[in-house]
Amino acid sequence: MSEPQAQVEETAPDEVVPEEQIAFDVGEFPGGARSAIEAVLMVVDEPVTDVALASALELPVEDVRGHLAELEEEYAAQQRGFTLRQVAGGWRVYSRSDYAPVVEKFLLDGQQAKLTQASLETLAVIAYRQPISRSRVSAVRGVNVDGVVRTLLTRGLIEELGAEGEGGAVLYGTTDYFLQRLGLQSLDELPALAPYLPEVDVLDEIAEQGRG
Numbered sequence: 001m002s003e004p005q006a007q008v009e010e011t012a013p014d015e016v017v018p019e020e021q022i023a024f025d026v027g028e029f030p031g032g033a034r035s036a037i038e039a040v041l042m043v044v045d046e047p048v049t050d051v052a053l054a055s056a057l058e059l060p061v062e063d064v065r066g067h068l069a070e071l072e073e074e075y076a077a078q079q080r081g082f083t084l085r086q087v088a089g090g091w092r093v094y095s096r097s098d099y100a101p102v103v104e105k106f107l108l109d110g111q112q113a114k115l116t117q118a119s120l121e122t123l124a125v126i127a128y129r130q131p132i133s134r135s136r137v138s139a140v141r142g143v144n145v146d147g148v149v150r151t152l153l154t155r156g157l158i159e160e161l162g163a164e165g166e167g168g169a170v171l172y173g174t175t176d177y178f179l180q181r182l183g184l185q186s187l188d189e190l191p192a193l194a195p196y197l198p199e200v201d202v203l204d205e206i207a208e209q210g211r212g
Contacts, residue, residue: 026057026058026059033057033059033064033067034067036057037053037057037071038071040053040056041084041091041092041093045146045150046090046134046170047089047092047170048090048092049089049091050068050091053068053091071084080096081095081096082094082095087160087170089163089166116148118141118143118145119148119152122137122141122148122149122152123152123157123158123174125140125141126173127174127187127190128190130161130171130172130173130174130187131172131173132171132172132173133164133168133169133172134146134149134170134172135169137149137172149172156177156178157175157178158173158174158175159173159174159175160172161173174187
């Protein structure tokens with residue numbers, strides 16, 4: 001009679017082994033939790049919720065909200081050139097409105113480089129389909145537009161118009177400065193798009209496919 005063989009646990013071929021999670025304690029960082037929150041806010045492209053921050057930093061949501069409020073008060077007290085704003089259900093660092101004139105002069109008067117073809121195409125999609133999310137613009141153009149959208153925001157040609165429902169994607173539209181640059185009184189004066197882009201009627205279908 002043969003002896004029973006020892007059972008060896010093996011990973012099934014189709015079983016995914018999760019990567020080791022990054023371990024840290026925000027309390028051990030030089031600036032603590034508040035500095036950790038700042039570090040995250042400096043790299044986000046869109047407003048991030050306090051719940052998402054709490055999850056990433058492994059902190060209670062109420063603690064994160066308290067840190068955000070303290071940071072906002074600290075920036076105001078120190079008259080910093082930037083502030084924290086709650087937009088579209090999330091938080092993000094913005095330049096303070098008090099310094100809008102100098103920022104506008106630097107960006108608009110001091111940066112006269114022409115828009116690239118990619119920027120012009122992205123701006124056209126936003127102008128004709130606004131309000132529209134970044135993901136839908138990407139779906140229409142077939143490429144990632146994150147960098148281009150940041151450029152258009154910096155140039156003051158587009159702006160955030162809110163979000164798609166509660167906690168949804170940020171929606172973008174053109175600004176009054178966009179109309180000024182084109183010499184238009186309103187968006188109603190934009191030329192008809194159909195003669196130049198016959199497939200305009202299927203843009204929404206393309207965008208939906210890109211989201212699927």
